[in-house]
Amino acid sequence: MNTVRVKLPTHLRGLAHVDGEVELSVDGPVTQRAVLDALEQRFPMLRGTIRDTTTGKRRAFVRFFACETDLSNDSPDDPLPQQVTAGTEPFLVVGAMAGG
Amino acid sequence: MSGVRVLVGTRKGAFVLTADGGRRDWQVDGPHFGGWEVYHVAGSPADPDRLYASQSTSWFGQLIQRSDDGGRTWQQVDHDFTYEGGAGEHLWYDGTPRPWEFTRIWHLEPSLTDPDTVYAGAQDAALYRSGDGGKSWQELTGLRNHASGPRWQPGAGGLCLHTIILDPNDPNRMYVAISAAGAFRSDDAGVSWRPINRGLRSEGIPDPDAEVGHCVHRIALHPSRPDVLYMQKHWDVMRSDDAGDSWREISGNLPSDFGFPIAVHPHEPDTVFVVPIHSDSEHYPPQGKLRVYRSRSGGDEWQPLTQGLPQSHCYVNVLRDAMAVDTLDDAGIYFGTTGGQVYVSPDSGDTWAPIARDLPAVLSVEVQTLP
Numbered sequence: 001m002n003t004v005r006v007k008l009p010t011h012l013r014g015l016a017h018v019d020g021e022v023e024l025s026v027d028g029p030v031t032q033r034a035v036l037d038a039l040e041q042r043f044p045m046l047r048g049t050i051r052d053t054t055t056g057k058r059r060a061f062v063r064f065f066a067c068e069t070d071l072s073n074d075s076p077d078d079p080l081p082q083q084v085t086a087g088t089e090p091f092l093v094v095g096a097m098a099g100g
Numbered sequence: 101m102s103g104v105r106v107l108v109g110t111r112k113g114a115f116v117l118t119a120d121g122g123r124r125d126w127q128v129d130g131p132h133f134g135g136w137e138v139y140h141v142a143g144s145p146a147d148p149d150r151l152y153a154s155q156s157t158s159w160f161g162q163l164i165q166r167s168d169d170g171g172r173t174w175q176q177v178d179h180d181f182t183y184e185g186g187a188g189e190h191l192w193y194d195g196t197p198r199p200w201e202f203t204r205i206w207h208l209e210p211s212l213t214d215p216d217t218v219y220a221g222a223q224d225a226a227l228y229r230s231g232d233g234g235k236s237w238q239e240l241t242g243l244r245n246h247a248s249g250p251r252w253q254p255g256a257g258g259l260c261l262h263t264i265i266l267d268p269n270d271p272n273r274m275y276v277a278i279s280a281a282g283a284f285r286s287d288d289a290g291v292s293w294r295p296i297n298r299g300l301r302s303e304g305i306p307d308p309d310a311e312v313g314h315c316v317h318r319i320a321l322h323p324s325r326p327d328v329l330y331m332q333k334h335w336d337v338m339r340s341d342d343a344g345d346s347w348r349e350i351s352g353n354l355p356s357d358f359g360f361p362i363a364v365h366p367h368e369p370d371t372v373f374v375v376p377i378h379s380d381s382e383h384y385p386p387q388g389k390l391r392v393y394r395s396r397s398g399g400d401e402w403q404p405l406t407q408g409l410p411q412s413h414c415y416v417n418v419l420r421d422a423m424a425v426d427t428l429d430d431a432g433i434y435f436g437t438t439g440g441q442v443y444v445s446p447d448s449g450d451t452w453a454p455i456a457r458d459l460p461a462v463l464s465v466e467v468q469t470l471p
Binding site for chain 2: 009010012040047048049050061062
């Protein structure tokens with residue numbers, strides 16, 4: 001079991017009624033999919049806001065960063081960086097800057 | 101003393117405006133869901149404390165909120181709007197097939213009798229129903245699966261189902277309007293649908309008698325005479341006396357017959373309100389004068405209503421869902437603008453005053469008449 005830190009954008013923190021980072025327990029390999037599954041299990045109101053409920057694909061204006069790297073287009077089943085797995089760096093869910 | 105509650109959806113949140121029956125002194129509460137687009141907020145006719153709100157952004161998608169206390173507190177309900185049986189295809193702007201893709205809910209229409217039943221109109225066009233207060237949604241597939249569905253094309257704002265009307269005298273009869281497919285009627289509670297666009301004429305459609313393809317902006321009816329429908333089309337103001345089976349133009353002396361909202365007086369079935377807009381490329385009032393036009397003859401003859409409205413340098417728009425009427429004895433008329441103003445007339449349109457001047461762009465206005 002790993003404890004992963006997740007940083008949400010303002011709108012999603014509001015929906016989830018949390019301030020600051022979220023800490024999630026992730027069983028098994030720490031991947032995008034595993035982290036998002038754990039996030040949605042703990043905060044069901046976030047279902048569909050980060051990835052499509054039907055296809056599971058990342059929404060177009062949402063990005064995933066960690067360790068100063070854009071992981072948005074990585075496979076959802078790729079292992080996340082070791083620092084994220086170890087909880088020393090957060091997994092960032094970012095609302096893309098768009099719309100002026 | 102009775103009062104009113106005005107539900108305002110804007111580009112950056114929802115606002116709840118309340119006043120007593122005099123409608124002179126207003127309390128403004130909000131924003132709720134700040135930073136989110138709220139396309140529509142609607143109250144249940146069966147329980148005025150039950151509200152539903154459509155909340156969305158391009159970033160994080162569609163949510164539905166529900167209030168059980170008149171908008172003081174809200175709880176998120178289900179927002180899983182699935183196209184039953186697969187997406188299928190409609191026509192894109194260029195005439196090529198394109199899969200149905202969900203973007204947002206434009207309009208929520210609570211049941212006239214059951215607070216837990218509510219309908220939702222989607223972009224891309226589909227009609228959903230919840231019978232459990234928004235905890236789950238089911239598509240009424242007969243509409244999207246109509247034989248004309250693969251020929252529906254979006255208007256400039258998208259292929260949106262923006263109008264839902266429930267016939268107060270016949271629980272099986274419903275109307276919807278879709279830009280730019282047209283108007284549809286169901287006589288079996290939404291199971292099957294037929295286009296009701298005969299008599300509409302639309303530039304850009306090669307066939308003048310086209311079954312679908314008309315950019316209907318809004319339809320309204322009076323509950324005492326539900327077979328009479330009034331329509332603001334992209335161009336043309338129209339009327340049907342036979343529940344949509346045929347339409348005739350009633351634009352008459354309007355300075356422009358382009359516009360978005362249309363509303364019927366709560367006590368006078370022949371009194372109709374529109375807001376003429378200069379054109380479809382200039383989405384602002386003619387001559388920079390914000391004028392509501394009122395017909396007291398069921399159309400054709402229109403009178404400008406200007407007192408209290410800006411009559412110079414006004415270049416706002418009034419969107420299709422942004423006009424409403426209350427049911428107090430002295431009828432109140434309300435509308436909101438893309439400039440963030442919400443206006444009220446407490447005397448059937450004779451005089452107007454702003455309730456709020458500086459809200460975000462107003463997408464929708466509904467009003468509840470409270471006991």
